Amino acid sequence: xxxxxxxxxxxxxxxxxxxxxxxxxxxxxxxxxxxxxxxxxxxxxxxxxxxxxxxxxxxxxxxxxxxxxxxxxxxxxxxxxxxxxxxxxxxxxxxxxxxxxxxxxxxxxxxxxxxxxxxxxxxxxxxxxxxxxxxxxxxxxxxxxxxxxxxxxxxxxxxxxxxxxxxxxxxxxxxxxxxxxxxxxxxxxxxxxxxxxxxxxxxxxxxxxxxxxxxxxxxxxxxxxxxxxxxxxxxxxxxxxxxxxxxxxxxxxxxxxxxxxxxxxxxxxxxxxxxxxxxxxxxxxxxxxxxxxxxxxxxxxxxxxxxxxxxxxxxxxxxxxxxxxxxxxxxxxxxxxxxx
Numbered sequence: 001x002x003x004x005x006x007x008x009x010x011x012x013x014x015x016x017x018x019x020x021x022x023x024x025x026x027x028x029x030x031x032x033x034x035x036x037x038x039x040x041x042x043x044x045x046x047x048x049x050x051x052x053x054x055x056x057x058x059x060x061x062x063x064x065x066x067x068x069x070x071x072x073x074x075x076x077x078x079x080x081x082x083x084x085x086x087x088x089x090x091x092x093x094x095x096x097x098x099x100x101x102x103x104x105x106x107x108x109x110x111x112x113x114x115x116x117x118x119x120x121x122x123x124x125x126x127x128x129x130x131x132x133x134x135x136x137x138x139x140x141x142x143x144x145x146x147x148x149x150x151x152x153x154x155x156x157x158x159x160x161x162x163x164x165x166x167x168x169x170x171x172x173x174x175x176x177x178x179x180x181x182x183x184x185x186x187x188x189x190x191x192x193x194x195x196x197x198x199x200x201x202x203x204x205x206x207x208x209x210x211x212x213x214x215x216x217x218x219x220x221x222x223x224x225x226x227x228x229x230x231x232x233x234x235x236x237x238x239x240x241x242x243x244x245x246x247x248x249x250x251x252x253x254x255x256x257x258x259x260x261x262x263x264x265x266x267x268x269x270x271x272x273x274x275x276x277x278x279x280x281x282x283x284x285x286x287x288x289x290x291x292x293x294x295x296x297x298x299x300x301x302x303x304x305x306x307x308x309x310x311x312x313x314x315x316x317x318x319x320x321x322x323x324x325x326x327x328x329x330x331x332x333x334x335x336x337x338x339x340x
Contacts, residue, residue: 082132084300086293089156094134097124098149099160101139102238105263105321106161122317123177124159130304142237144210147172150289156297157288161257163212164285164336173294174285175301176335179326181278182216183258187246188273194252197276202229206242206251209235212339213255219340220279259323266322282337283328298333305331
C-alpha cells in the first residue's frame, strides 16, 4: 500500500511538472527582448536557457515530492553530554544505579515509606537530567550489596556515600563529589563518661557492614590506645541499627561520616554528639566499574557534576540537608586519601 500511494503522488507530480515546463518556456519566450532588426535567435543559447529552466523546475518538483514522501517528526534534541556517553547508554537511553537507603542524609527511606530521598538521590537525578538519560534506581538495604552489583554488571553506577579509596581502584573507578571521613559519635547522655576518644579504648563501636570505618578506626586506635586494649566492633546494616546498639548498651559509640552525625544532631536534638576528630578525611565518590565503559561514563558524570556546581544546583541540594560545608569546588577522578 505504501508503494501504490507513492506511485499516485509521483504521477500527479509529473503532470504538474509538465505544465510547469510549458509555462517556463512560454515565459522565457515572451520575456526575451526583441531586436530592432529581425534576425534569427541564437538557437544554441536559447535552447540552453530553456533546458536549464526546465531542469531546475523538475529538480525542485522532485525534491518536494521526495520530502513529502519521507517526512518525519523532528528528532529529539539531546543535551551536549549525551553524545559523550558510552554507546550502550546512548542506545538504551537509561542509566541503572544502585543506592542504599540507610545512610542519612545521603540516602534514606522517607518517613511515609514510599521510597528514598537524600543528597545522593537528588544529585544522581540531577546528573542524569544533565546527561539526557532516564535514571533507573534500585534500592538495597545493605552497603555490602553495592560492589557486587558493579562487578557483575547489574549496576552501571552507584551514587551512594562510598569512600574513594586507592584500595578499591583495581575494580572500581570513582568520581569524587563530597568531602567526608570517619567520625565517631556517642549518645549525649554519655558525654561525661567519654570526654575524649582515648576513653573508648577497650570498648565496642557499632558500624555499618562492608565499609572502611572499621579498618580506619582499628589503625587509628593502635596509636591512641598505645598497648592497651583496642576497639571491638559490632557490624550492623546501617545507622538506625547502630543507634539501637548504643541505646541497648551493646555498643558505647558508633561511627559514620561527619555529615551523618551532624544530620542526627539536627533531626534528634540533644541525643548525639561527636567525639574526637574526623579520621582519614577523604571523598565520597560515584562508583563505576574500572573498565573502558566505566571510565568513559565517569568522565561524563564528572562533567555533569561540574555543570551542576556551576549553575548552583549542587549547592542547593547540599543546603537542603545542611551539609554545604562539605562541598567540593569541582568534581575529581580517583583523588581519595589512602585508607589503612
